[in-house]
Amino acid sequence: MKLDFAPMEGVTSYLYRNVHAACFPGVDRYYSPFIAPDGSGRFKGAALRDILPENNRDVQLVPQVLCGRAEAFLAVSRELAAMGYREMNLNAGCPSGTVVPKHKGAGMLADLQSLDAFLDEVFSRCELTVSVKTRLGLESTAEFPAILEIYNRYPISELIIHARDRAGMYKSAPDLAAFAGAFSTSRASVTYNGSVVDTVSLERVLTVAPTLERVMLGRGAVTDPALFRVLRGGEALExxxxxxxxxxxxxxxxxxxxxxxxxxxxxxxxxxxxxxxxxxxxxxxxxxxxxxxxxxxxxxxxxxxxxxxxxxxxxxxxx
Ligand SMILES: Cc1cc2nc3c(=O)[nH]c(=O)nc-3n(C[C@H](O)[C@H](O)[C@H](O)COP(=O)(O)O)c2cc1C
CATH class of the missing domain: 1.10.1200 (Non-ribosomal Peptide Synthetase Peptidyl Carrier Protein; Chain A)
Structure with missing residues (x-):
């Protein structure tokens, strides 16, 4: 089982990631908390420090971008390519009330025509491999089949599915049935995300998706930084x-x-x-x-x- 560390703004900065990797080796990939481009096409300050390759030598990092305009996304991709990155991640899941109305994060799921146009532009011009971290919908997880139809048109390298709709924020129970449907119909390989905090919650996901190979851990891993080891059958955190x-x-x-x-x-x-x-x-x-x-x-x-x-x-x- 491949296990990735979720991006968590305000928590999983490069300093956190490096200390975590030194103390608890075994994370397959860390995702950076989202970078929101300011339009200049250049990274600055904390956002730059967070993804500078010299600050991430000992971890496998995938930079994540929160952005609703293809042009800005592509400008960031060029900057990341110049730094040596081969892959970047699109945030289509952030539920924040300051982000969603601007058609960013989970707000990208509001208008599927715009989502399609965004992905079309990105996938026809981006030199990097692009993965997507998505929610199952905005108001309801029943929206996902239509959203997935759009995702399935593009060579997304990995579809990370946070198994909630935006309305559920971080609280609603993950919709495992909807996830199972998505898992079986996604063209891209799928990573599960949402409330995996111990072996019992992981088993629950594997019951609906027995061939799942990749899981992303967020809050559960901040509570228990040894969770990656524990889920692989290792010792509990001392x-x-x-x-x-x-x-x-x-x-x-x-x-x-x-x-x-x-x-x-x-x-x-x-x-x-x-x-x-x-x-x-x-x-x-x-x-x-x-x-x-x-x-x-x-x-x-x-x-x-x-x-x-x-x-x-x-x-x-x-x-
Ligand atoms: C404090 C906090 C910050 C987060 N920041 C990000 C972020 O920058 N990008 C992102 O895609 N998701 C972000 N998330 C969502 C997590 O990556 C993850 O999808 C969510 O917490 C569900 O997984 P979990 O139940 O394992 O925590 C954040 C969540 C929390 C609680």
Whole structure:
């Protein structure tokens, strides 16, 4: 089974990816959080740092682009090709209320004629291999057969299906029946995505798609960074492994010059998910969230790790 790490804006930056790869080798591909081109055709600042090849030497990275205009997408593809990338990913799944009305992300699924025109332009001119990360629809997963008919017209290298509609945001139960239908009719090879957090949830997906070969893990892997190993039959995440991972992450943020406050806020994003390894940790999680300086943050984390609440088998609980 091939296992990829999902893009998660605000969490899986290059610093996170590198520390993760060093501590938990075995991820097949990492996807960058989306890059939204500003029209200049050039990457800048944090977006540039995130995909610079020298910042991603030890990981297999697929850069992802969020963009509704073929011209802008193609401009980015040229920039990525110049950096040595061979593949890029189109985001057709972002559910954000600031993105969808602009016909980007999951908003690309609103008008299938425009989607078709976009893909036609991209696939006739793009030098890179293009994969697509999509939802099953905007308002309903019943929209997907018509959407897939469009995708099936193009040589998409991989169709990553987040098995929810946009209306379900990150909360609705993945629609496994709709996924199974898509899996059997997609021309492109398919990756499953959505709420795989442990072996039980993976089994549920494999029941409807027994020949599935690739799965993408998001929140479940931020809660349990050893999930890739666990799903391949390896050992559960040990408490000390998690402590070491988080402390290396803290060091990596500081060494990269992120500064104390920004480092703490980035770590709190990770803790939003990782806290699920400590059931009933309400008060101790609050102490982490209240920390304003590294001394308080480190003390709160230490208290949590000494609390005896750690549960190696606990998984992301969904919210
Ligand atoms: C905080 C957060 C940020 C995300 N950022 C991105 C992103 O940049 N690009 C993208 O395609 N999906 C993004 N996603 C969606 C995830 O990649 C994934 O599709 C979704 O979380 C479902 O998978 P999971 O249940 O394994 O987490 C994000 C999700 C979350 C919760």
């Amino acid at each position: 408490r000390e492994e998690l402590r070491e991972f988080l402390s290396r992450l803290e060091r990596a943020f500081l060494d990269a010059g992120l500064g104390e406050h920004y480092t703490i806020s980035r770590l709190k994003e990770v803790w939003y998910y990782a806290i699920d390894k400590f059931p009933e940790a309400g008060r101790l999680h609050k102490a982490i969230n209240k920390a304003r300086c590294l001394e308080d943050y480190d003390a709160a984390v230490s208290a949590l790790f000494s609390s005896g609440l750690y549960d190696a088998s606990a998984a992301f609980r969904g919210r």
